Amino acid sequence: MPMKLYMTPGSCSTAIHILLEELEEVFEAHIVNLPAGDQFKPEFLAINPKANIPALVRPDGSALTEVAAIAFWLAKTRRKGKLWPADPEEETRALETMIFVTSAIHGQAFARYFAPGNFCPDSSLHESVKAQGLAMAQKALALVDKQLEGRDWIADKFSAADPVLFYVTFWADKVGMKLPANLLRHYRAMLARPAVNQVLREEGYRPETLAKGA
Template sequence: MANMCLYMAPGSCSTAANILLEEVEEVFEVAVINIPAGENRKPEYLAINPRGTIPSLRLRDGSVLTDLISIAEWLGRNCRRGRYWPADPALQDRARKIMRHVTENVHGLGFARIFVPEAYSCDLEEAAQAMAEGRRIASHALNEAAAMLDEEGYALGAFSVADPILFYVEFWADMTDVPLPPRLLKHYQLMLGRDAVYRVLREEGYDPGRLGKTTESA
């Protein structure tokens, strides 16, 4: 049976899946998809993921998961005896709410405008306005995310699949100078101390020692 294979792009939301695979100590392969070069729209990748998005995870049986939340929940439930997926249904519900909020609001409504403002307008002035709006949306959504977390430690108290998903937008905030609310800054710095996070960041071309010094939001 073949190893799992993660289709990813360094520094993207797929970093969360990369971290999770390291955390659950799975043997897996990595296929880097060069999105600026359009590799995600080539027939070879569309045969794997018809939406052309990343990450995708090919499982050992050949089936493919093409949604970050689905990947996270599958790994949490099926690897390391489910230790990173909460047993309490109420915590499961909260984990899903946190992950959906991150992917749909912080990422989909906020950072998408910051990273690709030209997708919202071909006019340079309007694109700049879209980027500024993205920063406002991301900042507001990050504050909402902070309110969903336990007061101390990881998102649900103990480390879970929700934490790497929170981490990738905290990392983006660090890289784009979007201030993090105090609770998320503490979470981000806690995650930077994990061995799996350190390894993945180094593998993806980043220096973990330069991260985590971002300022808090008021």
């Protein structure tokens, strides 16, 4: 049975979409329309009771959720661990980055920008919440930029951590944030990868228009 990816174009699930393509996996893509509330429909809750994306249904029928967990499982178990670092130190750095991206940069910073109502019920304050989110994202991304000093990738080679980092730099580009030098170099290297180019086009984006003002 092919794997099934429950995803939303342009979201954090893009990282998992990229990994599946990089690993040359056969899978089915199922679009979850978040604005329409698809994540709350019984058929999706049966797969992921957390009501969020992504969700990956594996060949044995079991479902995995959470970007970092799915990325770790794919990279560690598919294609003989092709996209997971072998060295314990590099492995730890990859995990550290994925957790920081998903919890802090996404869950705290960009979440404020994209969903200010989840942080403040007063709509008159939403613009200030969004501004706070962007400031938090800029500060957090600067920390990752330092980690990339003298490196092409998060670990010693391209790994699952890089598509996970990519989805937040992609968001930063989309909202007009200026990426610091090392992150911009990483972002452009990701855009140059055939699998990334393919995924972005499949999700409705034009890669050649990206990284122009980043």
